[in-house]
Amino acid sequence: MEKWKVFVMVMMVSLFTFTVGGEEDGVTYDGRSLLIHGQRKLLFSGSIHYPRSTPKMWPDLIGKAKEGGLDVIQTYVFWNLHEPQPGQYDFSGRYDLVRFIKEIQAQGLYVCLRIGPFIESEWTYGGFPFWLHDVPGIVYRTDNEPFKFYMQNFTTKIVNMMKAEGLYASQGGPIILSQIENEYQNVERSFGVGGPQYVQWAAKMALSLDTGVPWVMCKQTDAPHPVINTCNGMRCGETFPGPNSPNKPKLWTEDWTSFYQVYGGLPYIRSAQDIAFHVTLFIARNGSYVNYYMYHGGTNFGRTASAYVITAYYDQAPLDEYGLLRQPKWGHLRELHAAIKSCSSTLLQGVQSNFSLGKLQEGYVFEEENEGCVAFLINNDGVNNTNVQFRNKTFELLPKSISILPDCQNVTFNTANVNTTSNTRIYFNRQNFSSIDDWEKFEDVIPNFDDTTLRSNTLLEQMNTTKDKSDYLWYTTRFEYNLSCSEPTFVVESRAHVAHAFVNTTYIGGAHGNHDVNSFKLELPVTVQLQ
Ligand SMILES: *[C@@H]1O[C@H](CO)[C@@H](O)[C@H](O)[C@H]1NC(C)=O
Ligand SMILES: *[C@@H]1O[C@H](CO)[C@@H](O)[C@H](O)[C@H]1NC(C)=O
Ligand SMILES: *[C@@H]1O[C@H](CO)[C@@H](O)[C@H](O)[C@H]1NC(C)=O
Ligand SMILES: *[C@@H]1O[C@H](CO)[C@@H](O)[C@H](O)[C@H]1NC(C)=O
Ligand SMILES: *[C@@H]1O[C@H](CO)[C@@H](O)[C@H](O)[C@H]1NC(C)=O
Ligand SMILES: *[C@@H]1O[C@H](CO)[C@@H](O)[C@H](O)[C@H]1NC(C)=O
Ligand SMILES: *[C@@H]1O[C@H](CO)[C@@H](O)[C@H](O)[C@H]1NC(C)=O
Ligand SMILES: *[C@@H]1O[C@H](CO)[C@@H](O)[C@H](O)[C@H]1NC(C)=O
Ligand SMILES: *[C@@H]1O[C@H](CO)[C@@H](O)[C@H](O)[C@H]1NC(C)=O
Ligand SMILES: *[C@@H]1O[C@H](CO)[C@@H](O)[C@H](O)[C@H]1NC(C)=O
Ligand SMILES: *[C@@H]1O[C@H](CO)[C@@H](O)[C@H](O)[C@H]1NC(C)=O
Numbered sequence: 001m002e003k004w005k006v007f008v009m010v011m012m013v014s015l016f017t018f019t020v021g022g023e024e025d026g027v028t029y030d031g032r033s034l035l036i037h038g039q040r041k042l043l044f045s046g047s048i049h050y051p052r053s054t055p056k057m058w059p060d061l062i063g064k065a066k067e068g069g070l071d072v073i074q075t076y077v078f079w080n081l082h083e084p085q086p087g088q089y090d091f092s093g094r095y096d097l098v099r100f101i102k103e104i105q106a107q108g109l110y111v112c113l114r115i116g117p118f119i120e121s122e123w124t125y126g127g128f129p130f131w132l133h134d135v136p137g138i139v140y141r142t143d144n145e146p147f148k149f150y151m152q153n154f155t156t157k158i159v160n161m162m163k164a165e166g167l168y169a170s171q172g173g174p175i176i177l178s179q180i181e182n183e184y185q186n187v188e189r190s191f192g193v194g195g196p197q198y199v200q201w202a203a204k205m206a207l208s209l210d211t212g213v214p215w216v217m218c219k220q221t222d223a224p225h226p227v228i229n230t231c232n233g234m235r236c237g238e239t240f241p242g243p244n245s246p247n248k249p250k251l252w253t254e255d256w257t258s259f260y261q262v263y264g265g266l267p268y269i270r271s272a273q274d275i276a277f278h279v280t281l282f283i284a285r286n287g288s289y290v291n292y293y294m295y296h297g298g299t300n301f302g303r304t305a306s307a308y309v310i311t312a313y314y315d316q317a318p319l320d321e322y323g324l325l326r327q328p329k330w331g332h333l334r335e336l337h338a339a340i341k342s343c344s345s346t347l348l349q350g351v352q353s354n355f356s357l358g359k360l361q362e363g364y365v366f367e368e369e370n371e372g373c374v375a376f377l378i379n380n381d382g383v384n385n386t387n388v389q390f391r392n393k394t395f396e397l398l399p400k401s402i403s404i405l406p407d408c409q410n411v412t413f414n415t416a417n418v419n420t421t422s423n424t425r426i427y428f429n430r431q432n433f434s435s436i437d438d439w440e441k442f443e444d445v446i447p448n449f450d451d452t453t454l455r456s457n458t459l460l461e462q463m464n465t466t467k468d469k470s471d472y473l474w475y476t477t478r479f480e481y482n483l484s485c486s487e488p489t490f491v492v493e494s495r496a497h498v499a500h501a502f503v504n505t506t507y508i509g510g511a512h513g514n515h516d517v518n519s520f521k522l523e524l525p526v527t528v529q530l531q
Contacts (some may be wrong), residue, residue: 015220024129025170025172027212029214029249030248030249031247034251034288037320038481040349041348042073042340042341043110044292045073045290045291047073051301052297052299055093055094059107061323062103064323065319068334071110073109073295074112075112075113075114076182076294077116079117079127079128086150094277094301101174111174114182116182117158121182122309123306126306134467141181141191142194142197143193148359149300158195162175168214170212170213175211178211179214179218180202181220182218185234196222216253217231219231229244230251230252232254232293234255240385243448244310245430250289253293255300257270257292257293257318258270258317260313261315262308263309272328272329273415275340276333276336277402280415283376286352287405288348292318296319297320298313299321300312307497308497318333324518327421331420332419334420342412343406345372346372349372350366351367354366357389357390360386362378363375363377364376364378374404374407378397379399379401384399385398393409395415397414398484444474459492462496488526489523489524490508490524490525490526491521491522492511493521496513497513501524510522
């Protein structure tokens with residue numbers, strides 16, 4: 001009997017393969033989920049950005065992500081690292097995108113490649129190479145020929161590179177999803193008719209590259225068919241109105257595990273319980289892909305952080321800046337993934353229904369015709385434990401929690417019940433900087449007024465002037481002191497981040513703005529030594 005059953009199953013699979021033809025080679029989707037090589041998938045994903053760590057760290061980070069129950073690694077592509085000058089490319093060291101993807105493949109995980117190429121990502125200039133600024137007639141991110149030319153040029157470069165290495169799932173590689181643009185809806189209206197036209201163009205351009213895997217646009221309600229609009233945020237189970245077609249799956253591209261930190265700000269702590277609650281709610285409400293942004297934030301090396309963002313990026317993620325497990329976050333989510341994976345077949349094949357269990361309590365059930373049954377029992381009461389009746393049994397639910405019953409009978413996981421021990425990061429001295437020889441000193445050249453050629457009566461647009469070669473711009477002025485005046489005052493009104501003032505070579509003071517108020521006034525008395 002058993003043998004006969006197995007035989008029938010095999011026949012069905014081969015029949016399916018035969019009928020569907022080429023599709024099983026790549027990635028497709030329907031209203032429920034992505035299908036990889038024809039297989040329906042419920043996927044957990046985590047963002048790890050390759051230039052925010054070192055190639056030596058990559059295998060360990062990816063390994064810990066896999067052990068944490070992830071199926072996919074999601075990364076942006078960082079245009080300004082890769083094309084520092086038009087047509088001059090750099091994919092070496094920390095910028096070695098192919099090596100990063102091959103490492104993910106070697107560990108058996110999939111990749112979601114977010115090409116952008118505008119990425120934001122708290123990255124300098126949103127990922128655009130600064131030379132774009134000086135392309136005549138360019139207007140970024142709208143229906144503008146020069147911009148579209150360079151965007152298409154870089155996107156094509158990346159796609160061709162992936163194809164040449166056989167990295168798309170349609171070629172047997174790990175890449176199952178690609179993203180074009182990034183949260184464009186946030187700015188779309190300000191471009192008038194150019195906005196929607198650009199969205200149409202971007203989708204068409206991306207699709208023409210023929211990757212054999214779906215494209216997504218995150219936070220883009222008007223994503224053109226067949227591009228999938230996805231959700232970013234902390235509570236997508238509650239906030240996402242869903243994809244713009246019943247034939248597109250419900251995907252969450254950024255579940256913020258924390259938030260980026262700015263100078264003068266505090267770390268944003270999001271609890272493991274809160275993350276688990278919202279992931280589970282999203283799955284209960286038909287979601288089939290959740291990506292943690294970030295799973296490992298890492299380090300903004302050099303000058304790569306955007307304005308006021310500190311060098312540690314999403315240090316509160318399940319893997320901290322250094323790639324250490326941040327507990328209980330990592331372990332609690334690992335248990336959540338295991339609980340959901342234990343019943344993912346029923347979640348994907350079953351029919352969903354929902355019902356009320358009380359004033360603030362609700363339930364979701366996924367049921368297959370003959371066998372599988374999965375239940376999610378939700379308590380939205382943030383204060384009290386609550387008893388609910390489900391299928392003639394009483395279940396006690398912790399405040400603001402969801403219990404997962406992979407067989408509709410037994411609870412294997414409750415989002416608020418943390419069974420992972422917390423850890424703290426311990427610091428110890430590895431090396432004492434005892435001698436001045438341990439430090440390197442960089443000296444900025446202070447220009448001599450008489451040797452300068454650029455003259456201006458106002459402060460200049462900073463990056464237009466530095467061409468992003470430096471974060472520093474020296475202004476020098478000189479004046480003759482009129483003895484009959486009161487003590488002179490030095491005043492700068494600036495939209496830069498920091499200003500330091502010197503009289504001759506003596507430091508007289510400084511001022512800075514902050515992330516929320518990015519202009520400041522520096523006002524200092526100048527003491528004049530009379531000879
Ligand atoms: C991109 O532009 C460069 C010139 O800047 C050109 O050599 C190259 O062929 C272009 N590539 C594509 C894919 O259009
Ligand atoms: C989930 O999918 C089912 C179809 O299986 C549908 O009836 C239901 O309305 C969906 N629920 C939500 C919250 O999207
Ligand atoms: C079922 O879920 C839908 C969508 O979230 C909601 O509108 C509806 O009120 C729920 N039904 C019950 C009985 O809770
Ligand atoms: C929680 O329980 C207390 C005491 O039983 C009750 O006064 C309160 O209204 C309950 N809170 C909610 C949100 O139901
Ligand atoms: C619950 O109990 C009632 C009566 O005791 C019974 O008719 C019903 O079938 C039971 N339901 C389940 C799901 O066991
Ligand atoms: C699940 O619940 C049923 C009925 O309550 C029980 O008979 C069974 O042993 C439980 N299974 C496990 C694995 O706990
Ligand atoms: C809690 O963790 C321990 C040790 O890892 C494990 O044996 C136990 O089954 C876990 N309990 C629950 C409810 O998951
Ligand atoms: C660094 O200096 C401290 C205090 O003097 C000392 O206790 C410690 O052992 C030193 N560490 C190393 C690695 O040399
Ligand atoms: C940028 O600098 C150029 C000269 O190099 C000048 O013509 C242009 O007006 C400047 N643009 C802005 C926005 O300041
Ligand atoms: C100095 O200031 C006084 C008073 O404002 C003015 O009358 C005089 O012309 C000034 N002298 C010079 C050299 O600027
Ligand atoms: C700055 O240097 C100049 C020339 O060396 C000197 O004449 C002047 O007094 C100095 N000014 C101050 C405020 O020290």
